[in-house]
Amino acid sequence: MxxxxxxxxxxxxxxxxxxxxxxxxxxxxxxxxxxxxxxxxxxxxxxxxxxxxxxxxxxxxxxxxxxxxxxxxxxxxxxxxxxxxxxxxxxxxxxxxxxxxxxxxxxxxxxxxxxxxxxxxxxxxxxxLHNRGLPPPDRGASFWSPNMPLFSSATQHDETVYVGGLRIGFPGGRPTIATDDGRYSFSIGLALQEDMGSYINSGTRKGETKGRFSQFRENLRRARIPFTFRYTDYSVNITPDFGNSTSTLYEANMQYGGIKNTILTLGFFEPRITLEGSESSNEGVLMERPAAVELARGIAAGDSRFSIGGVTYGKRWYIGSYFTGHTYSSTKDNPNIIKDQTGGVLRIAGRPYVSKDIDFHLGASASSAFNVAQTNNGKQYSFSGSPGFRLTQETLIQTGALNNVSNVWEAGPEVGFRWKRFLAKAEYIEYGINRSDNNSNLNFNGYYTSLTYTILGKPRSYDIRAAAFRAPGVEYDFDPKQNHWGALEISGRWSVLDLNSHKNSIDGVNGGQQTTWTGGLNWYPSPHFRVSLNYDHIMATSTPNNPLNTRGRNMDAVAARFQAAF
Structure with missing residues (x-):
């Protein structure tokens, strides 16, 4: 490792x-x-x-x-x-x-x-003297990313300096200090993403509230500064995040990596589930994950979730499992919580076939909030779907607050197939909300399929530590004089999230269905920088309990992201 x-x-x-x-x-x-x-x-x-x-x-x-x-x-x-x-x-x-x-x-x-x-x-x-041309991770490095070892040069110009028995260098671009024997080390990283864009057509109909769909808006999507302390096979990761207009804690955990091909974690962490959700935010094929994946992550996984568990993997298989609790922000920002949520996640994946030109991935994810958090208003839960970019806090489809919820779960299969420079991915996710009163249990679903083609640079590769696909590799940094242009890829995705369940029944939910077509370009002038351009066309059916979408609503949006990763 x-x-x-x-x-x-x-x-x-x-x-x-x-x-x-x-x-x-x-x-x-x-x-x-x-x-x-x-x-x-x-x-x-x-x-x-x-x-x-x-x-x-x-x-x-x-x-x-x-x-x-x-x-x-x-x-x-x-x-x-x-x-x-x-x-x-x-x-x-x-x-x-x-x-x-x-x-x-x-x-x-x-x-x-x-x-x-x-x-x-x-x-x-x-x-x-060269790295693999891939972006650094969006969290503490420690035992995770294959191109983030204790020491190796980030570029051909980087050097390791010896000062009084210490090594000072930039593995993967991260400033790192380590003892000469490598037993102790400390590193600082950066994951910075600045978004800007416009809802060029918000699709408001008669009788609907327009909502905060601005013609121009910017958002500091992520501003993470990972601090990693390491002693032999033990590490501590602390990563504050100043993005999304709030300051919060993305992770604060301890890890043990002394068992071969195994990483154990305790603390606030992001246990990653689904294929798309297991990719680093620095390397996603599009600016945002599909709404179906985001909904699955929010149940018992996602950012800054208290977690106890780990992953183990081989060249052709992967198993990850965590017992999880509340998120860091939920107890910090919600004084109404009386009893915290408890839950768990499980992901199993593998590569039945692999060759130089082919990576065939199969897997399945499942997670559950065994006990939903108890608040002053009882055990409530709600589902909603984000309309693409995080340039607004509004949602077009939503279930509203559901009472007397005993537990919530999600599960579904995942498939990925890379052939040379082509990469295809698809997932289906089923969701369930079980209620403790006489009301019926609810079931929803979501799915997506995407296709990506690498135009310049090395094609996307497979990461066995995450059972997911990595970014395209930059063979040479952008330099027009030398005819070097970095890495460039084009992607398209169709995604659906359906929040209707027994909608014609008195105890059913008419939360609406949202379909999103997304196209995008990613340009990596170097492994440490990325420029993304995405276009969304969103179609949502009516949601009676949402004044923004009482008649059904279509909208278009375009956005760009400027990313720096070290």
């Missing part, structure tokens, strides 16, 4: 190899010059053979010396081999959580042989 990190000794090795190549090139040029001279001598000898007998004898004498001269290149070549022997690159061997140089006896390097061990070592050193 740990990755290698580049240090000054590895950079010194690379520089030594480069110097070695320069010296070899000089010697090769010298050999070419000698060969040219020998060919000139041979031409002169052939011309002289037609001269006098005296000159002929002299030419014979010169010709007898020619084999020694021709042998010179062979002698010089042996000298090249001898020279490379003394400057053979140091191989890299893995030890625990680090990749460290190991001593090796001198050996001859054949630069023409692509399979030579020294050539492989050179590639290894170069790889250590």
């Amino acid at each position: 740990h990755w290698a990190y580049a240090d000054s000794s590895q950079e010194a090795t690379l520089k030594a190899m480069q110097q070695q190549m320069l010296e070899m090139n000089k010697q090769i040029m010298a050999l070419k010059k000698e060969v040219t001279t020998l060919r000139s001598q041979q031409k002169t000898l052939k011309t002289a053979q037609a001269s006098s007998a005296r000159t002929h004898k002299k030419n014979i004498s010169v010709a007898q010396q020619t084999p020694k001269a021709i042998a010179a290149p062979t002698t010089t070549t042996q000298t090249v081999a001898s020279t490379t022997t003394t400057t053979a690159p140091t191989p890299i061997a893995q030890s625990g959580s680090m990749v460290v140089p190991t001593e090796q006896k001198a050996q001859t390097i054949n630069v023409a042989d692509q399979s030579d061990d020294a050539k492989k070592n050179q590639t290894t050193v170069l790889d250590l």
Whole structure:
């Protein structure tokens, strides 16, 4: 679960190899010059053979010396081999959580042989000086993201500095201080997302309230600053979030990663469920998750949820399970809560088939609020669907407050399929609200399907630690002079959320149905920055208990996001 990190000794090795190549090139040029001279001598000898007998004898004498001269290149070549022997690159061997140089006896390097061990070592050193071109995570790094090891360079220009037994560097772009043995470390990250956009058509009909659907609005969607403290296999993550016009705590938890392919967590955390919900917000195919997924996350998972549990995974399988409680903000902002909610989440996923060009993902998620929070107004619960972007607090479809709720649950399958640069995803989610009085239990559903194509950069890859797909990889940072354009992808999604249940019955709910068509572009000029442009077309059926949507409402919106991630 740990990755290698580049240090000054590895950079010194690379520089030594480069110097070695320069010296070899000089010697090769010298050999070419000698060969040219020998060919000139041979031409002169052939011309002289037609001269006098005296000159002929002299030419014979010169010709007898020619084999020694021709042998010179062979002698010089042996000298090249001898020279490379003394400057053979140091191989890299893995030890625990680090990749460290190991001593090796001198050996001859054949630069023409692509399979030579020294050539492989050179590639290894170069790889250590570059990351995988993927964004850092949107939370404390610790044991989660594959491109966030304890130490490895964020770009080819990053260096690790030694100061009094400490390493100071930027793994994945995060400022990190660690002891030389890697036992202690501390890092600071950033996930900043600034949104702006417009509801270009709010679709108000006669008798309806217009609502807060502004023609221009901006929103600091996320402003997370992850602090990660780590001691060997233990870590503590504290991440405040200043986004969405409020200051709150996104996470405050302790983790243990000493068991192979397992991460255990205790504290306020985001236990991730569903395929779309398991992707980092820094890497989503569109600016916001589907309404169906957001509704599922809010039951017993989602941001800053008190959690006890963990995940375990392999190359083809994944299991995540947590016992959960209230969210951090619920007890902080709601003084009416008498007894906190308790619940749990479970997600099982795997890859039945995987190859270089194909990732086939199957899974299922389920979560439940076993005991809904008790408030001064009793055990109440409500469902609602956000209209796409978080540029308003309004909702078009909603159940309203439901009384005497004993428990709430959701469950559904998920599928993902990547073929080369194409990625398709789909999920279906069933929701249930069970009531303790004589009223009927309620059932709702939601689903979506999406298609993404990577135009520039590396195609999206699969992350076994999250059983989800990662962002497209940036091979080279944006630089038009070098014809480097970063990574670019285009996405489309169709999503539906239906909050109608027994709507013609006296104890039923007519919460409405919302269908959203979304198209978008993501451009990553570098792994640390992203610019997104999305368009939403929203169609909602009537919701009698909502003055914003008594007759049914259609609207259009366009938004852009500017993201920085370190």
